[in-house]
Amino acid sequence: MKIHEYQAKEIFGKFGMPIPKGETVASPDEARNIAVRYEKPVMVKAQVHVGGRGKAGGIKFCKEPDDAFFAAQEVLGMDIKGLIVKKVLVTEAVDIKHEAYVGIILDRATKKNVFMVSPAGGIDIEQVAAETPEKIMKYAVDPLMGLRQFEALKLARFVYPDIKIARKAAVILIKLYNSFIHSDASLAEINPLVLDTDDNLIALDAKVNLDDNGLFKHPDIEEYRDLDAEDPAEMEAKRNDLSFVKLEGNIGCCVNGAGLAMATMDLVKYFGGQPANFLDIGGSSSPEKVIAAMRIILDDPNVGVILFNIFGGITRCDDVANGIVAAVEKLNPRVPIVVRLTGTNEEKGKEILQGLNFPATTSMDEVVKMAISEVTPVA
Secondary structure, eight states: OBOOHHHHHHHHHHTTOOOOOEEEESSHHHHHHHHHHHTSOEEEEEOOSSSOTTTTTOEEEESSHHHHHHHHHHHTTOEETTEEOOOEEEEEOOOEEEEEEEEEEEETTTTEEEEEEESOOSSOHHHHHHHOGGGOEEEEEOTTTOSOHHHHHHHHHHHOSSHHHHHHHHHHHHHHHHHHHHTTEEEEEEEEEEEETTSOEEEOOOEEEEOGGGGGGOHHHHTTOOGGGSOHHHHHHHHTTOEEEEOSSSEEEEESSHHHHHHHHHHHHHTTOOBOEEEEOOSOOOHHHHHHHHHHHHTOTTOOEEEEEEEESSSOHHHHHHHHHHHHHHHOOSSOEEEEEEETTHHHHHHHHHTTTOOEESOHHHHHHHHHHTSOOOO
């Protein structure tokens, strides 16, 4: 789950990280009132779940309160990469002496949390990695020991040669690690971590992505979810206990089991097709879940065929077949449907589908080829 900058800063603040004072507003008048109250220059920052806000004109420096009014007026309602700005963060401006990057991410290759730090902050870390990789230091943290003080200082010294500043930075790195672990995040970064003209370190920006699987432990963080920024299809899938990710292809996939779903998408690609989604109906085979899954797939106008790939174990093929029949009667799909049924009650499932004249096979290769033959592959 992605959250906004102001929400990430709330998490950082709970762990004692230095953040500038700021408030979110939804109107130009509120932005001006905050600037008046702060009695100093402010930044007006668009709150959307995408990067590149500054390049899009969504971050503005405001010297006077009236500047904050006009900046908020311009930014609110702005379209940034397909997302409409509905809130802005009005935050104190900082006199910047130096900008650094610090972040931590779950690295599935090493199965560890990996710190990345760089003295080249304020720009995308991907750009730094591509153009000046020597300016990035990576460090995998032992999951049992956590980030120890000497490790944090080693990372900080890579960014700040001045030992006094490095010691301050090391404290922030430990707090960043603790916030990452205790909020069940998959990514946490400060870009930039700024050194101001008084040699204070401040987390000027904040980004946190959270692992959905850990949200049950954090009801306060669950409230951060911005439904306006979520994909409606993914939210519908979540409500129906389905695992769904939208892709760019035209072959809608409905599969039971995450591994089989991944293998199905791989096979579609192998034979020259393009999957439109990842959709796992899980171990349950209730007709209601099949109806919900088909409705989600059909909401994608790019879908030209629906491919069911069912391996019956706990999931019974006849239950899925009944779900397909019920879904067809209820939704009247505009696209052809191809089905593979194998395993528990497969013969009964095939009998149910015969009445709809749907091709049903036990071969995974065959059903994928059937699906591809129904559509023109997306380039």
